[in-house]
Amino acid sequence: MSTPEQHPIAILARRVAFRAASALFVLWGTITVTFMVLAVLPGDRATILLNITSGQVIERTPEELAPINALYGFDLPLWQQYLHYFWQLLHADFGFSFELQRPVAHIIGGQLLPTFTLAIAALLLAWLIAIPWTLFTAGRSRRLGAFGSAVETVMAGLPQYWIGILLLIVFAIGLRWFPVVGGSRFSGTVLPAVTLAIPLAGFIGQTIRDEFERGMQEPFVLSARARGMSLAGVRARHVLRHALIPAITLSGWAIGNLLSGAVLVEAVFARPGLGSVLVNAVSNKDFALVSGIVILISFLYITINLVVDLLYLLADPRLRGQS
Structure with a gap:
């Protein structure tokens, strides 16, 4: 039993949708890999942040780091940090540069x-x-x-x-x-x-x-x-x-x-x-x-x-x- 030939416009629309979906998937993969690479880099992010803002590279006590970790969610499970990071990007929020004291965007x-x-x-x-x-x-x-x-x-x-x-x-x-x-x-x-x-x-x-x-x-x-x-x-x-x-x-x-x-x-x-x-x-x-x-x-x-x-x-x- 032969199948009816698909209309060229339908074929084109399907190909366009497939390529758009592929592009979104690649972008999602890029975001995920970027987050994971930065998350596993050596160095405590709260310590780095405090050293940048204070201009002093010194060891920080847990009491000093606790408020920073709580404020920016560094103490949350990695999957929660990822969801928060992804949600920010969906709203075109790239975060805040503590070195330059300006929004990244x-x-x-x-x-x-x-x-x-x-x-x-x-x-x-x-x-x-x-x-x-x-x-x-x-x-x-x-x-x-x-x-x-x-x-x-x-x-x-x-x-x-x-x-x-x-x-x-x-x-x-x-x-x-x-x-x-x-x-x-x-x-x-x-x-x-x-x-x-x-x-x-x-x-x-x-x-x-x-x-x-x-x-x-x-x-x-x-x-x-x-x-x-x-x-x-x-x-x-x-x-x-x-x-x-x-x-x-x-x-x-x-x-x-x-x-x-x-x-x-x-x-x-x-x-x-x-x-x-x-x-x-x-x-x-x-x-x-x-x-x-x-x-x-x-x-x-x-x-x-x-x-x-x-x-x-x-x-x-x-x-x-x-x-």
């Missing part, structure tokens, strides 16, 4: 824009590097293709920390084209963006190249050439358009990678943003601020990947019609 809100600006600038720059390089080297002679692929492999494998220091020495200290201490202005964003963009351009270039060279073997290339279209036009208008789809999907992962990579790069260039805040929070054992930044970056990473995945699903008719 306010601290993150003040530093999010420079970090996000840096990540977007690096992503755009990586695309501006990858696409012309692919058009110039892919689908041509074997030697040129091998050279282009080798350059992309080297770029993808370069450590961001090493790139940042090298650019800082050459262009900031040596040539003095850019400031040594980065800022939120354009001049202070160039070198950090280049640092993040170079390895990402290698990854994007490799992804585009594989699809580009496969597309050059497709029948539509001969059809377009038979209609009188130039080879350059076929490469740019037809082959490249098909080759960009996997790289666009890769951009969702890239944003999350850039946000986490910005932590290191901002520290190298002394640039404002979540990176410097996170480094100081870790060194000062500001657990609320650390967990807030980690969860926020995870949330942005998961959300951006979900949006890109759904756009890819909506744009590709082959996926829309599959059950």
Whole structure:
């Protein structure tokens, strides 16, 4: 007995719901792991809190710690602390930073824009590097293709920390084209963006190249050439358009990678943003601020990947019609 064919809209709605549920599950797992890691770290949280507020690193008596443990629930069972922590996050309450004496949400809100600006600038720059390089080297002679692929492999494998220091020495200290201490202005964003963009351009270039060279073997290339279209036009208008789809999907992962990579790069260039805040929070054992930044970056990473995945699903008719 045959089953009635499902409507494409119903299939699409089911796939969207599945991906959204998967994203929520990953986010829940991230929150849980973050809480457990911070809960089992060595050091008594009440002692750390008292030492931060008093400015003295000394041993604390149980009588001193008891009010703090009771006030913040440190003496509750771990599962109750977890439920309280999760309930706070549901209400966008990331806690209070005792080191900076401000709510964590306010601290993150003040530093999010420079970090996000840096990540977007690096992503755009990586695309501006990858696409012309692919058009110039892919689908041509074997030697040129091998050279282009080798350059992309080297770029993808370069450590961001090493790139940042090298650019800082050459262009900031040596040539003095850019400031040594980065800022939120354009001049202070160039070198950090280049640092993040170079390895990402290698990854994007490799992804585009594989699809580009496969597309050059497709029948539509001969059809377009038979209609009188130039080879350059076929490469740019037809082959490249098909080759960009996997790289666009890769951009969702890239944003999350850039946000986490910005932590290191901002520290190298002394640039404002979540990176410097996170480094100081870790060194000062500001657990609320650390967990807030980690969860926020995870949330942005998961959300951006979900949006890109759904756009890819909506744009590709082959996926829309599959059950």
